[in-house]
Amino acid sequence: MTKVVIIDMDDAIRSVIIGPTGPEHRHQANEVMKAALENMQVPFERIEYCVATGYGRINVPFADRQITELTCHARGVAHSFPGVRTAIDIGGQDAKGLKIKDGKLLDFVMNDKCAAGTGRFLEVLSEKLGIAVEDLGSMSMKSQQKVTISSTCTIFAEQEMISYLSEGTSVEDIIAGLHDAIASRVVRMVKRLKIEPDVVLTGGVAKNIGVVHAVQETVGLDIHVPDNPLISGALGAALLGKEIFLQAKERNETLERKKRQLEDTVTFYT
Amino acid sequence: MAYSLGIDIGSVTSKGVIVDGNEIVAHTVIPSGMNYREAANRLRDDLREKSRISFEDIRSIASTGQGADRVEFSQKKIDNIRCCARGIRSVFESVKTVIDVQGQLSQVIRINEHGRVSGFVVSEKCAAGSGRFLQIIANILRVDLNDIGELSLRAQNPVTFTTGCAVFSESEAISRVSEGFSKEDILAGVHRSIANKISVLVDRIGMEQEVAITGGGGLDIGLIAAIEEKVGITLKVPDNPQIITALGAAIMAAEV
Numbered sequence: 001m002t003k004v005v006i007i008d009m010d011d012a013i014r015s016v017i018i019g020p021t022g023p024e025h026r027h028q029a030n031e032v033m034k035a036a037l038e039n040m041q042v043p044f045e046r047i048e049y050c051v052a053t054g055y056g057r058i059n060v061p062f063a064d065r066q067i068t069e070l071t072c073h074a075r076g077v078a079h080s081f082p083g084v085r086t087a088i089d090i091g092g093q094d095a096k097g098l099k100i101k102d103g104k105l106l107d108f109v110m111n112d113k114c115a116a117g118t119g120r121f122l123e124v125l126s127e128k129l130g131i132a133v134e135d136l137g138s139m140s141m142k143s144q145q146k147v148t149i150s151s152t153c154t155i156f157a158e159q160e161m162i163s164y165l166s167e168g169t170s171v172e173d174i175i176a177g178l179h180d181a182i183a184s185r186v187v188r189m190v191k192r193l194k195i196e197p198d199v200v201l202t203g204g205v206a207k208n209i210g211v212v213h214a215v216q217e218t219v220g221l222d223i224h225v226p227d228n229p230l231i232s233g234a235l236g237a238a239l240l241g242k243e244i245f246l247q248a249k250e251r252n253e254t255l256e257r258k259k260r261q262l263e264d265t266v267t268f269y270t
Numbered sequence: 271m272a273y274s275l276g277i278d279i280g281s282v283t284s285k286g287v288i289v290d291g292n293e294i295v296a297h298t299v300i301p302s303g304m305n306y307r308e309a310a311n312r313l314r315d316d317l318r319e320k321s322r323i324s325f326e327d328i329r330s331i332a333s334t335g336q337g338a339d340r341v342e343f344s345q346k347k348i349d350n351i352r353c354c355a356r357g358i359r360s361v362f363e364s365v366k367t368v369i370d371v372q373g374q375l376s377q378v379i380r381i382n383e384h385g386r387v388s389g390f391v392v393s394e395k396c397a398a399g400s401g402r403f404l405q406i407i408a409n410i411l412r413v414d415l416n417d418i419g420e421l422s423l424r425a426q427n428p429v430t431f432t433t434g435c436a437v438f439s440e441s442e443a444i445s446r447v448s449e450g451f452s453k454e455d456i457l458a459g460v461h462r463s464i465a466n467k468i469s470v471l472v473d474r475i476g477m478e479q480e481v482a483i484t485g486g487g488g489l490d491i492g493l494i495a496a497i498e499e500k501v502g503i504t505l506k507v508p509d510n511p512q513i514i515t516a517l518g519a520a521i522m523a524a525e526v
Contacts, residue, residue: 023445112433115435115436152395154436155436156374
């Protein structure tokens with residue numbers, strides 16, 4: 001997903017847009033930016049500084065600076081939860097653990113090599129069950145007796161899931177088992193950082209109440225989830241952008257800025 | 271006559287071998303399906319028909335593999351690693367290392383000068399090092415598993431997969447297809463990816479020549495070539511790599 005967050009000088013969020021990334025990063029960056037500006041009803045020139053982050057950060061033509069997602073993420077999470085010491089981010093293709101103190105990133109662990117323990121795990125398996133990912137959370141809460149998924153690998157977990165189904169196990173119990181599986185995989189990784197409170201869970205998977213509960217149970221500490229768990233990185237980028245702008249202003253330096261212009265979008269479908 | 275029977279119930283295929291001493295008299299390979307007990311019974315019927323040997327003439331029966339417990343007519347269960355080692359030594363006397371590539375796992379087995387297993391390492395947590403990975407990609411490319419070896423050897427420009435994960439590689443393969451990469455190049459990329467995983471196993475346990483390949487992976491000449499290139503060896507390939515573990519079980523069944 002591609003996210004845009006626009007904040008004002010009081011750190012208030014003025015516009016949020018989330019759209020699918022797709023294969024054309026540059027195209028998508030223009031599209032979401034256009035939508036964010038329309039949403040807020042301001043011309044592009046009013047944006048003082050623009051920071052891009054994430055895997056596709058070099059593909060944002062109008063970004064004045066690129067900052068890594070870990071730095072932005074730490075900043076964004078700390079803004080929502082100033083006491084955060086451990087942030088767990090479970091995205092669609094990777095999972096990260098961040099150790100944070102006073103809003104600064106101290107250390108991190110990451111998995112982007114294996115689909116297990118990422119949103120992809122749930123995506124693949126919910127598709128096999130014929131259930132929308134968005135419904136997994138509420139369904140798992142109805143589980144009476146959750147199953148144990150012993151395989152780590154997504155492919156092997158799929159087989160295990162099918163054999164549970166053929167034994168007549170309820171879908172709710174299986175989904176609850178899948179949530180435990182993803183939680184235990186991610187928490188095992190994050191434990192390498194020594195988990196300390198406050199613990200914050202973000203990323204698309206944090207929208208799944210079943211996973212939030214499973215992580216809470218596995219960690220044994222309260223888990224905080226921001227109102228919009230997808231935008232922590234973009235929010236952090238906006239906050240860092242504001243700092244850069246204000247610092248330059250204070251020192252009377254001129255910041256180099258890209259042209260405030262959206263490229264003509266090229267689509268394949270015309 | 272005193273024959274003995276070895277049954278290897280694997281997660282994907284089940285194998286049965288009847289031996290007379292060390293000589294193979296009959297063998298068969300069938301899909302395991304969902305019910306291992308049924309697979310064992312089908313193997314028995316299949317062998318009876320193929321060999322025309324009556325079951326009364328079979329003195330000893332041993333079972334191995336994931337479904338070893340489900341073989342009701344088995345007299346003893348033997349660990350699959352010992353069976354594999356024993357089976358390969360009956361075919362190639364001087365083999366010291368076996369690379370066994372199965373449907374759901376890969377393992378490397380070391381054999382000492384007395385023919386005993388001196389060490390082994392198994393990769394079973396991840397589908398990417400096993401035949402399962404090939405199955406997934408063959409499915410996307412709509413090619414028959416039996417054809418992938420030859421196709422792969424014709425690759426001009428093998429694709430590089432960025433992760434070792436079968437799920438992520440599946441999406442990568444789909445992207446490469448839409449970008450116009452050939453089946454050959456994608457398959458060769460998968461073979462290299464599996465060869466990399468196997469080479470990690472080999473590094474962990476070490477190897478001594480000669481080295482043989484067994485399991486369904488031994489039927490795939492593309493995979494064999496990729497492993498040979500990555501590990502820097504020539505692999506000895508038995509005529510029927512899939513039945514080696516069942517063969518070992520059959521030979522050991524007759525021993526007290």
